[in-house]
Every structure is written in structure tokens, then in C-alpha cells.
Amino acid sequence: MSARKTRSLLLTTALATTFASSAAVAHWEGSRPDAHAPIGVMADHTHKTGEWMFSYRMMHMEMDGNRNGTDRISTSQVHSQFAVAPLRMEMEMHMLGAMYAPNDDVTLNIMVPYLKNSMDHVNAANAQFETVGEGIGDVSLGGIFNLSSKHVDGEQPVQHRLLASLSLGLPTGKDDIRDHGLNPNMTMKLPYPMQVGSGTYNLMPGITYLGQQVNGNYSWGAQAMATIHTGTNDEGYSRGDKLQLTSWIARLLSENVSGSVRITGQSWEGIDGQDSQLMPGNVQTANPALLSGKRADLSLGLNVKVPGTGHRFAIEVGQPVWQDLDGPQLETDMIITAGWQWAL
Numbered sequence: 001m002s003a004r005k006t007r008s009l010l011l012t013t014a015l016a017t018t019f020a021s022s023a024a025v026a027h028w029e030g031s032r033p034d035a036h037a038p039i040g041v042m043a044d045h046t047h048k049t050g051e052w053m054f055s056y057r058m059m060h061m062e063m064d065g066n067r068n069g070t071d072r073i074s075t076s077q078v079h080s081q082f083a084v085a086p087l088r089m090e091m092e093m094h095m096l097g098a099m100y101a102p103n104d105d106v107t108l109n110i111m112v113p114y115l116k117n118s119m120d121h122v123n124a125a126n127a128q129f130e131t132v133g134e135g136i137g138d139v140s141l142g143g144i145f146n147l148s149s150k151h152v153d154g155e156q157p158v159q160h161r162l163l164a165s166l167s168l169g170l171p172t173g174k175d176d177i178r179d180h181g182l183n184p185n186m187t188m189k190l191p192y193p194m195q196v197g198s199g200t201y202n203l204m205p206g207i208t209y210l211g212q213q214v215n216g217n218y219s220w221g222a223q224a225m226a227t228i229h230t231g232t233n234d235e236g237y238s239r240g241d242k243l244q245l246t247s248w249i250a251r252l253l254s255e256n257v258s259g260s261v262r263i264t265g266q267s268w269e270g271i272d273g274q275d276s277q278l279m280p281g282n283v284q285t286a287n288p289a290l291l292s293g294k295r296a297d298l299s300l301g302l303n304v305k306v307p308g309t310g311h312r313f314a315i316e317v318g319q320p321v322w323q324d325l326d327g328p329q330l331e332t333d334m335i336i337t338a339g340w341q342w343a344l
């Protein structure tokens with residue numbers, strides 16, 4: 001394990017030990033549509049003692065065209081470095097989740113993802129082909145903890161909350177999927193971004209701040225979350241660690257509907273190690289160094305609750321406003337997340 005990862009693990013452990021000093025929340029109105037963060041945010045809320053929640057979430061991400069740094073580059077520029085150029089990629093993720101609160105301060109959760117990654121490529125002779133990596137992804141188990149809450153009185157009383165979360169990602173997803181390339185008679189190992197699993201145990205520590213106007217229409221929040229891949233998978237590498245910072249503001253549009261605006265910044269590292277069956281000179285996605293970058297997204301969301309039933313529906317649409325990629329790398333163009341949540 002690298003020094004960087006050891007440091008990250010120590011930080012996570014320090015965060016976990018603070019869970020002991022938790023506090024129940026008195027004035028938080030959990031039934032408001034905006035009491036849940038925009039649907040693209042994970043580990044954003046807790047439940048009351050004995051409450052269950054089941055959820056289905058779908059995320060669709062579109063990547064079209066290549067970029068190096070902050071600049072768009074053409075397919076022929078990619079071909080000057082690699083035999084094959086990716087044209088576009090679609091990532092589709094279906095997530096089944098369950099949450100259960102053994103008490104008011106701790107909510108446990110499990111999430112089972114199913115992924116489909118499709119990528120279109122073209123070679124220098126203008127022959128196009130598509131590859132698909134599909135299957136169950138890395139199942140995660142975790143907890144969300146009420147760290148503290150504070151009620152601030154005044155003309156417009158505000159309830160503040162602080163949550164901590166920690167998830168463990170299990171290596172249940174495949175990291176050795178193969179598919180046909182140009183030759184229909186043989187398969188090849190799919191490059192790193194096309195695999196549905198990391199092959200490693202992953203830690204996802206997070207900290208979330210929430211604010212709610214007790215009698216007003218506004219609420220807001222911010223979250224920092226890291227993804228730390230521990231060890232090395234059977235293929236000989238570890239995926240790049242990621243840090244994500246997000247902040248949003250939401251407004252009640254009616255008693256049962258709220259709208260949100262969110263800004264997200266993220267930074268992710270390249271592959272640590274190498275899959276020896278991939279040829280890094282052939283295509284950028286097989287090059288461990290060309291998978292890191294930074295991005296800022298702006299997202300608009302809608303939360304809807306069906307009164308008296310425990311059902312909620314939500315959608316969020318995001319677009320990058322800035323991206324800086326160690327490329328050539330496919331740029332992200334759109335992220336859509338939609339979901340259904342049922343608390344009982």
C-alpha cells in the first residue's frame with residue numbers, strides 16, 4: 001500500500017472514531033421534499049429509529065468527443081498518438097438500495113449497482129466498432145451518522161446538521177470483461193473505464209452539512225466525499241482515488257415539490273499499476289496515465305414527494321462547466337440521475 005493510501009486510511013479511521021459523539025435531531029423536518037439532497041448526492045440523510053427505505057436510482061452519463069487539458073481535440077489528433085480513437089461512451093448505472101435505522105443516530109445502507117458501459121471507436125482506416133462492458137458492479141455497505149445538530153433561533157430560525165458517512169465497496173463487479181473488437185472471431189480484454197468492477201476493497205468516507213429554514217422555503221447543503229481504493233486487484237492495478245466536493249441550494253416550490261441548483265467539483269487520479277493484458281500504446285483508455293482529471297458540474301434537480309405514502313421521486317440533470325483531463329480522454333457532456341425512494 002502506498003504512503004498516500006496509508007494516510008487516507010488513517011484519516012478515515014480518525015473520522016470513524018468521532019461517530020461516538022453523535023446527537024439526535026430535534027427540529028429537522030424530515031418529511032419536506034427538500035429534506036433529501038438532490039438525487040445525485042449519496043449518503044445525504046438519516047432515518048428515524050426502525051424506519052426502512054428502499055430505492056431505485058438510474059444514472060446515465062454521456063461522453064462525446066476527446067479533450068486534452070481543457071481543449072477539445074479532433075479524432076485525427078488522437079490517431080496521431082494511438083491506432084484506435086474512442087468517439088463516445090455511454091455509462092448507464094442502475095442502483096438498488098436499502099436503508100435501515102437501528103436508532104435515530106445511525107442509518108445503515110446497502111447499494112447494489114448494475115452497469116452498462118458502451119463505447120464507440122474508430123481506427124485510422126475509418127473502421128468503426130463498439131464494445132460493451134456490462135454486469136453487477138461493486139456492492140457497497142455503509143453507515144450514515146448524525147454527528148451534531150444545532151437550532152439557531154431568530155426572525156428566520158434555521159436547523160443545521162452535520163452527518164458523517166462511511167461505505168465499504170466490495171469487489172463484486174468484474175474487472176476482466178472481454179468483448180469483440182474489429183475482429184468478430186476473437187475477443188480482447190476491455191480497457192479500464194469499460195470494466196464494471198474495481199477488483200479492490202474501497203472506502204468511501206464522507207462528511208455532509210445540511211441547513212434548513214424551519215419556517216421558510218429554502219434549504220442547502222454541502223458534502224465532501226472520497227473514494228479510496230485499497231490494495232491491488234487480480235489484474236495488477238488499483239483504480240485512481242477520487243475526491244468530490246458538492247454544494248447545493250434548494251427551494252420549496254409547493255408543499256410537495258422542491259427545486260435545486262448544485263455545483264460539484266471532483267478530482268480523480270489515474271490507474272495505479274497496470275493490467276499486463278492491455279496495450280497502452282494501442283488506445284488511450286488502456287493507458288494508466290490517461291485516466292486522471294478534474295471537472296466541475298452544474299446540476300438542476302427536482303424532488304417530489306407523494307404525501308402520506310412515503311414515496312418520493314426525483315430527477316437531476318447535470319452538465320460540466322469546466323473539465324481538465326490528462327488526455328486524450330473522452331469529455332463528459334451530460335449526467336442524468338433519476339430515482340424512486342420508498343420509506344416505511
Ligand SMILES: [Cu+2]
Pocket residue numbers: 045046047053099
Ligand atoms: Cu433513505
